Amino acid sequence: EAQVTQNPRYLITVTGKKLTVTCSQNMNHEYMSWYRQDPGLGLRQIYYSMNVEVTDKGDVPEGYKVSRKEKRNFPLILESPSPNQTSLYFCASSPSPGGTYEQYFGPGTRLTVT
Amino acid sequence: GQNIDQPTEMTATEGAIVQINCTYQTSGFNGLFWYQQHAGEAPTFLSYNVLDGLEEKGRFSSFLSRSKGYSYLLLKELQMKDSASYLCAVKNAGNMLTFGGGTRLMVKP
Numbered sequence: 075e076a077q078v079t080q081n082p083r084y085l086i087t088v089t090g091k092k093l094t095v096t097c098s099q100n101m102n103h104e105y106m107s108w109y110r111q112d113p114g115l116g117l118r119q120i121y122y123s124m125n126v127e128v129t130d131k132g133d134v135p136e137g138y139k140v141s142r143k144e145k146r147n148f149p150l151i152l153e154s155p156s157p158n159q160t161s162l163y164f165c166a167s168s169p170s171p172g173g174t175y176e177q178y179f180g181p182g183t184r185l186t187v188t
Numbered sequence: 189g190q191n192i193d194q195p196t197e198m199t200a201t202e203g204a205i206v207q208i209n210c211t212y213q214t215s216g217f218n219g220l221f222w223y224q225q226h227a228g229e230a231p232t233f234l235s236y237n238v239l240d241g242l243e244e245k246g247r248f249s250s251f252l253s254r255s256k257g258y259s260y261l262l263l264k265e266l267q268m269k270d271s272a273s274y275l276c277a278v279k280n281a282g283n284m285l286t287f288g289g290g291t292r293l294m295v296k297p
Contacts, residue, residue, distance in 0.1 A: 116290050130284075133284075178233075
């Protein structure tokens with residue numbers, strides 16, 4: 075089944091404790107992206123990647139890191155999480171960002187930083 | 189930068205037609221998407237417009253006017269399952285995607 079998977083789905087952690095949220099897609103998509111969704115602010119793009127070893131900042135990259143060593147994986151790293159990073163996170167992928175291709179979203183990761 | 193505006197909430201009756209508007213200001217335009225998101229779930233793709241005009245897909249249609257920075261999503265023959273948030277998103281020339289805050293649609297019997 076073609077899908078985007080994220081792990082974990084739920085995470086409660088403490089300020090300053092490094093964490094990684096994994097994202098994987100099995101559709102051989104070139105484009106992958108991370109978003110956060112907060113009430114009243116909608117979906118905001120954190121980072122995106124057009125292909126392996128190519129990553130770019132979105133609207134809200136501060137406090138986050140990403141890497142794209144393989145086409146299928148695009149992990150989101152929070153080196154020192156803070157309470158303002160409590161949010162719902164979505165990973166998404168697309169065959170190509172340049173055309174009419176839709177983005178396929180993962181199920182979401184709900185992160186709470188205390 | 190980019191700015192996207194859409195109403196926060198709308199209410200409509202089952203079987204009716206509803207139009208959800210989206211206005212945008214963007215530095216470079218490379219297409220506009222509409223997504224549907226049910227509570228607690230991931231967004232799912234509804235439509236894509238890059239040229240002016242109307243794109244029809246079953247009960248859903250989407251319209252774009254690039255000169256006015258305006259789009260709308262039209263939902264016909266509303267069903268209870270259409271109760272969801274509808275997200276307007278604009279892609280800029282650099283392929284960055286910016287979402288509006290979403291419109292929460294409530295369909296009543």
